[in-house]
Amino acid sequence: MTGSSPYLLNDRNAARYRRDVLAGVDRVASRLSTQDRPFTGITADRLAPEVAAIDLERPLGDPAAALDELERVYLRDAVYFHHPRYLAHLNCPVVIPALLGEAVLSAVNSSLDTWDQSAGGTLIERRLIDWTAERIGLGPAADGVFTSGGTQSNLQAMLLARDETCRLMEKDGLPRADILPRLCVLASECAHFSVVKAAALLGLGEDAVIAVPSDADRRMRDDALARELGRCRRRGLVPMAVVATAGTTDFGSIDPLPQIAEVCQRTGVWLHVDAAYGCGLLVSRRRHLLAGIERADSVTVDYHKSFFQPVSSSAVLVRDRATLRHVTYHADYLNPARSTAERIPNQVDKSIQTTRRFDALKLWLTLRIMGPDAVGELFDAVVDRAEEAWHLLDADPRFEVVSRPQLSTLVFRYVPGESVAPGLIDRANLHARAALSASGEAVIAGTVVDGRHHLKFTLLNPDTSVSDVADVLDLVAGHARDYLGGSLAQAS
Known part of the structure; x- marks a missing residue:
């Protein structure tokens, strides 16, 4: 092979670089503008065969075709941290100046x-x-x-x-x-x-x-x-x-x-x-x-x-x-x-x-x-929201919250009003988290405190509202209640 590759970034391929990268940016922007939930609920068992079926020895040769394929195996089912109901891990939405960098x-x-x-x-x-x-x-x-x-x-x-x-x-x-x-x-x-x-x-x-x-x-x-x-x-x-x-x-x-x-x-x-x-x-x-x-x-x-x-x-x-x-x-x-x-x-x-x-x-x-003050305002916003969410949880008889947050995480668990075995409450909380993720309506985390399964909100999105938190709590309680109802019915 002689001559420069059309794929190398250099002075001769600057126009191609601009076109292809902008096409990728357009795909992400389109996905973000239409994303109505943080996750699709896809499981590894469902997605893995589609990725495994791709023959890496046979290139598509076309950026548009490759981006179409990427939609199917990544962009469609990615977990989008920018969504206000992503409340799981220490993943933050990112600022545009950093993406420029x-x-x-x-x-x-x-x-x-x-x-x-x-x-x-x-x-x-x-x-x-x-x-x-x-x-x-x-x-x-x-x-x-x-x-x-x-x-x-x-x-x-x-x-x-x-x-x-x-x-x-x-x-x-x-x-x-x-x-x-x-x-x-x-x-x-x-x-x-x-x-x-x-x-x-x-x-x-x-x-x-x-x-x-x-x-x-x-x-x-x-x-x-x-x-x-x-x-x-x-x-x-x-x-x-x-x-x-x-x-x-x-x-x-x-x-x-x-x-x-x-x-x-x-x-x-x-x-x-x-x-x-x-x-x-x-x-x-x-x-x-x-x-x-x-x-x-x-x-x-x-x-x-x-x-x-x-x-x-x-x-x-x-x-x-x-x-x-x-x-x-x-x-x-x-x-x-x-x-x-x-x-x-x-x-x-x-x-x-x-x-x-x-x-x-x-x-x-x-x-x-932006300047450091603008970054600080974003972080203060999520800490403020966590404080508001704590008040919400603390006043809700459906939940018990472990501690008042200093930053922006809340650890809590669903607790039914009636007398239920601790192990069954654990399984109800695990089920609620899994069911919520499968629905794609929200993504939350989990942890273990003093040997018991708990749920966790990590608030790092300034766009997350108290209303978002309240809605997710209702969803969690609904999934946990349904699980307990089915389990108790089977036991009787």
């Missing part, structure tokens, strides 16, 4: 590992890290890097905490082989599962994470933390990090950061704050809820949760940029050691990734077009 970054395709692959992109990412660190209040020595999400950010923070703890202990002559088996991490019993996963990936084992009890509002108890730290010391364990959560996945609860920071400072333990969810408070009128986060040694932020960015857009930040040396490795072909002396800004020196997308551009254009 996504279009630009995908086409230019910069790789943010080295300066000679990214140039201005490197400086934009660094400026956004500095801006975020300023909002957190980490101080002039702070630094960080964009990541794929909260799980990666938490992993990198735990890696830095582990190696910094080892470095300090090795100065006293202890070999690393003797230190590693003694290391432990303390986190709330409501902390994200990625903390346990990080411990396992770092070779510490899942048992290295010690769960600290929480209070009735699902916030870590700082008195319990202090006791657990003392118990660890007496057992010969070395606490390498305390993980506080600013916005737990299930409850949106924020651990008492000032008190936890005080305990960590007193005991000399690295404090990591997982603010993947709660980072939206940085631009909110509720910024005071994050008081104490400025005392953290590392922080996780997920812009794709509460800054209304497309996946992925996240970062890990550290108080002391020197600690990032624990992920710095040099390769002669990429980032030779002399690059540092020559002041060449290679982001790979800070990251556990090498090739990395220019995801920072999405946030950059969001801030440059």
Whole structure:
């Protein structure tokens, strides 16, 4: 084959690029404008055969035909987070300036590992890290890097905490082989599962994470933390990090950061704050809820949760940029050691990734077009809505709600007025969630609290109204009631 491919993006194919991408945008826009529910209710068993029947060895050769096929296997049945009755997980609708950034970054395709692959992109990412660190209040020595999400950010923070703890202990002559088996991490019993996963990936084992009890509002108890730290010391364990959560996945609860920071400072333990969810408070009128986060040694932020960015857009930040040396490795072909002396800004020196997308551009254009206050207003709107929804649930005898939200999640369950076995109530709530999803009228989440199945609303769409919430509650109650009625009838 000679000559340029008609499919490569270059100066000769710019018109084709514009035409084909706009065709895809038109398909999505048309779908959004006619979408009357968040989901079709499709099951994997129904959709899988259609996808499996596609012969990838025989290309269609035509963008229109490929988009028609995509309608059938993806766009038609996708879960649409923009819909006001999508109330399930920490998925937000996205702002248009960020989509503009996504279009630009995908086409230019910069790789943010080295300066000679990214140039201005490197400086934009660094400026956004500095801006975020300023909002957190980490101080002039702070630094960080964009990541794929909260799980990666938490992993990198735990890696830095582990190696910094080892470095300090090795100065006293202890070999690393003797230190590693003694290391432990303390986190709330409501902390994200990625903390346990990080411990396992770092070779510490899942048992290295010690769960600290929480209070009735699902916030870590700082008195319990202090006791657990003392118990660890007496057992010969070395606490390498305390993980506080600013916005737990299930409850949106924020651990008492000032008190936890005080305990960590007193005991000399690295404090990591997982603010993947709660980072939206940085631009909110509720910024005071994050008081104490400025005392953290590392922080996780997920812009794709509460800054209304497309996946992925996240970062890990550290108080002391020197600690990032624990992920710095040099390769002669990429980032030779002399690059540092020559002041060449290679982001790979800070990251556990090498090739990395220019995801920072999405946030950059969001801030440059909308501004941080406008983003904060969107996040405040969903927190306001969650408070209104809590009042609705708290006054409704059909439901019991676990705790009053600090952010925008609500955990609750349907409870019948009559005496019904707890196991049957569990099954009724599970059925209600499944039936609601199958209908496509709404999508909600579920979790387990104190051994019992509960339902969960995660409100991240400012367009969700109290009326939407009330209607979904009626649907949930109807499905649960029908299930109980059928089960009780069969039993009699």
